[in-house]
Amino acid sequence: MTQKATLADVAAVAGVSKMTASRALRGAPEVSQLSRDRVQQAAAQIGYVANPLAASLSSKRTQLVGVVVPSLTNTVFAEMLTGIVETIEGSGLQPVFGVTNYNPDTELDVLRNMLSWRPAGLIVTGLDHPEAAKILLRQSEQTLVQVMDVDGTAIGNCVGISHTQAGAEMARTLLASGARKIGYVNCTQIFDIRATKRLDGFRGALRDAGLEITAIQTSDTPSSAPAGRAQTRQLMQEHPDLDAIYYSNDDLAAGGLFHCLAQGICVPKGVILAGFNGLEFSESLPAQIVTTRTPRREIGQIAAQMVLDGDTDKCVQLMPQIVYLGG
Amino acid sequence: MTQKATLADVAAVAGVSKMTASRALRGAPEVSQLSRDRVQQAAAQIGYVANPLAASLSSKRTQLVGVVVPSLTNTVFAEMLTGIVETIEGSGLQPVFGVTNYNPDTELDVLRNMLSWRPAGLIVTGLDHPEAAKILLRQSEQTLVQVMDVDGTAIGNCVGISHTQAGAEMARTLLASGARKIGYVNCTQIFDIRATKRLDGFRGALRDAGLEITAIQTSDTPSSAPAGRAQTRQLMQEHPDLDAIYYSNDDLAAGGLFHCLAQGICVPKGVILAGFNGLEFSESLPAQIVTTRTPRREIGQIAAQMVLDGDTDKCVQLMPQIVYLGG
DNA sequence: ACCGGTATCGATACCGTTACCGATACCACA
DNA sequence: TGTGGTATCGGTAACGGTATCGATACCGGT
Numbered sequence: 194m195t196q197k198a199t200l201a202d203v204a205a206v207a208g209v210s211k212m213t214a215s216r217a218l219r220g221a222p223e224v225s226q227l228s229r230d231r232v233q234q235a236a237a238q239i240g241y242v243a244n245p246l247a248a249s250l251s252s253k254r255t256q257l258v259g260v261v262v263p264s265l266t267n268t269v270f271a272e273m274l275t276g277i278v279e280t281i282e283g284s285g286l287q288p289v290f291g292v293t294n295y296n297p298d299t300e301l302d303v304l305r306n307m308l309s310w311r312p313a314g315l316i317v318t319g320l321d322h323p324e325a326a327k328i329l330l331r332q333s334e335q336t337l338v339q340v341m342d343v344d345g346t347a348i349g350n351c352v353g354i355s356h357t358q359a360g361a362e363m364a365r366t367l368l369a370s371g372a373r374k375i376g377y378v379n380c381t382q383i384f385d386i387r388a389t390k391r392l393d394g395f396r397g398a399l400r401d402a403g404l405e406i407t408a409i410q411t412s413d414t415p416s417s418a419p420a421g422r423a424q425t426r427q428l429m430q431e432h433p434d435l436d437a438i439y440y441s442n443d444d445l446a447a448g449g450l451f452h453c454l455a456q457g458i459c460v461p462k463g464v465i466l467a468g469f470n471g472l473e474f475s476e477s478l479p480a481q482i483v484t485t486r487t488p489r490r491e492i493g494q495i496a497a498q499m500v501l502d503g504d505t506d507k508c509v510q511l512m513p514q515i516v517y518l519g520g
Numbered sequence: 521m522t523q524k525a526t527l528a529d530v531a532a533v534a535g536v537s538k539m540t541a542s543r544a545l546r547g548a549p550e551v552s553q554l555s556r557d558r559v560q561q562a563a564a565q566i567g568y569v570a571n572p573l574a575a576s577l578s579s580k581r582t583q584l585v586g587v588v589v590p591s592l593t594n595t596v597f598a599e600m601l602t603g604i605v606e607t608i609e610g611s612g613l614q615p616v617f618g619v620t621n622y623n624p625d626t627e628l629d630v631l632r633n634m635l636s637w638r639p640a641g642l643i644v645t646g647l648d649h650p651e652a653a654k655i656l657l658r659q660s661e662q663t664l665v666q667v668m669d670v671d672g673t674a675i676g677n678c679v680g681i682s683h684t685q686a687g688a689e690m691a692r693t694l695l696a697s698g699a700r701k702i703g704y705v706n707c708t709q710i711f712d713i714r715a716t717k718r719l720d721g722f723r724g725a726l727r728d729a730g731l732e733i734t735a736i737q738t739s740d741t742p743s744s745a746p747a748g749r750a751q752t753r754q755l756m757q758e759h760p761d762l763d764a765i766y767y768s769n770d771d772l773a774a775g776g777l778f779h780c781l782a783q784g785i786c787v788p789k790g791v792i793l794a795g796f797n798g799l800e801f802s803e804s805l806p807a808q809i810v811t812t813r814t815p816r817r818e819i820g821q822i823a824a825q826m827v828l829d830g831d832t833d834k835c836v837q838l839m840p841q842i843v844y845l846g847g
Numbered sequence: 848a849c850c851g852g853t854a855t856c857g858a859t860a861c862c863g864t865t866a867c868c869g870a871t872a873c874c875a876c877a
Numbered sequence: 878t879g880t881g882g883t884a885t886c887g888g889t890a891a892c893g894g895t896a897t898c899g900a901t902a903c904c905g906g907t
């Protein structure tokens with residue numbers, strides 16, 4: 194009881210060799226029904242728990258899937274993780290998470306650490322990594338999936354959306370609603386490359402219409418609804434005549450909406466607020482915002498499926514959707 | 521390049537034995553400065569990456585910390601995870617997450633799976649587990665920390681808050697504000713034992729004042745702001761004269777607030793809304809709600825520290841705080 | 848009765864690392 | 878010069894499994 198039961202113990206109790214016990218427990222075909230039953234019973238009897246470390250070392254294969262995300266508190270990544278977890282569930286694969294905090298140095302560390310486990314698959318966020326990380330990823334042998342973003346060159350498999358296109362589409366949507374004086378709000382405490390791509394696409398589409406962003410309100414606080422509220426207050430104070438405000442995500446946009454509600458500014462009549470992600474809570478907001486619904490859960494599912502299938506060069510571009518939430 | 525470099529390769533290049541190489545890389549004291557340098561240089565030169573599987577198998581120790589949470593999309597757990605991650609960072613420990621979806625059967629599976637890795641530490645959510653899980657936990661040898669809840673009997677270490685007390689305190693707060701007709705809103709799609717404890721405490725304190733909950737609005741949808749909005753609508757339709765509504769969490773409460781705002785109901789003048797957790801976004805809501813701020817990040821930090829320190833029977837009860845957010 | 852084939856099993860050699868203990872060298876000191 | 882102690886190293890045996898291949902038994906067909 195004090196010492197864990199080992200395969201040898203199971204084999205001894207079952208009266209077979211270690212190999213037969215191993216095969217029986219793994220469901221290998223070359224075991225007689227009799228031995229199989231005996232082994233399973235013996236294992237149950239002494240409470241045997243397989244040791245995946247030893248198995249991995251011996252077989253030179255692991256059942257690990259490394260998942261590297263920038264943040265856990267961001268619902269978007271949490272939902273992607275959920276997609277991954279629910280897809281690999283029951284496959285015998287084990288997800289291992291790493292968090293980079295949007296920091297390239299941390300990302301490199303996390304990646305190195307992840308790779309040291311020699312995972313069967315690796316799912317990393319984004320296409321943009323520090324050069325050293327790219328080298329690591331290229332050298333490594335396992336199934337690689339880069340998620341969330343398709344704007345750039347993938348090293349391995351790839352699932353996501355085009356943030357550049359998403360930004361452009363939002364610009365066109367706002368323009369179509371008649372907006373001409375448009376503000377932009379973001380947070381730069383962390384360097385969010387995908388938000389930057391959206392901004393680029395947004396700007397490009399405005400320029401195609403002969404327009405520029407009227408004002409940009411940036412802060413180096415973490416992105417959150419309170420930050421969105423504070424920044425919107427400041428932005429609208431300096432530019433009371435904006436037709437629309439594009440936020441780098443729904444949290445900021447919700448904060449912006451809260452500011453408007455508190456000030457009695459009518460949304461979207463007085464000003465259109467645009468976010469990104471289409472988070473669930475946005476659906477219940479008391480006024481309507483426009484946002485881009487991202488299929489993050491599906492991205493997680495597809496990425497996990499790619500790992501399961503051992504794909505190597507697959508690339509799936511998902512199409513986000515402009516939606517009007519709340520009201 | 522195709523085959524990973526092993527410790528033997530490092531040793532060969534450095535001109536020492538495997539043992540010396542191993543010791544040098546681990547920073548063991550019984551290595552001369554000369555050998556140490558040579559080994560480190562050799563390792564860097566051939567790009568050696570240590571294999572934690574082999575190390576763990578050989579040393580019978582792992583650097584793994586298993587973390588079992590009910591959900592990843594719930595910000596509360598994500599923030600606790602953040603606390604854990606930031607605390608064990610740099611200690612050489614590796615967090616491994618498991619998600620139970622509030623399902624006891626899943627919890628047992630996840631736990632079994634977690635334990636099979638023989639982690640150095642295990643952090644699980646709550647004090648209430650299926651009986652089989654409790655047995656597993658009691659038998660296992662590693663540092664165990666049960667987090668979030670202190671209402672009950674801990675198996676190992678324990679850090680959290682008393683949800684019963686939190687519920688009672690909220691009841692007293694609402695009573696002190698003059699509320700007499702009080703509604704309660706929750707979601708039961710998942711069985712949230714801690715929410716139940718809060719409700720018990722809440723009810724108890726009301727009874728102490730000779731009162732009962734006026735109406736309970738339950739739904740079996742997942743807990744979210746949209747659910748909160750829908751349920752509040754229904755509840756207020758049937759009971760338009762409520763003084764206050766207690767929600768099982770801030771998401772629902774925010775949804776409730778959105779309903780009131782959309783209906784032009786004044787909060788908190790017309791009705792007091794009470795949530796739980798004190799999420800960051802609640803701070804920016806355009807009207808004031810009352811909630812219980814929970815120290816979930818700190819809980820994660822303390823739990824991780826307990827694992828690092830190898831504590832066995834420590835129990836830390838943190839004190840939540842009633843706060844007024846938004847407005 | 849002999850043969851080839853299939854089903855079932857076991858012995859052995861690892862996987863890459865660390866624990867353990869013995870070996871060696873070198874030093875100060877008697 | 879011998880002796881004991883310390884610092885540094887290496888050989889060997891694990892750790893708990895799996896891959897591989899050879900051994901055995903048993904089958905049907907001729």
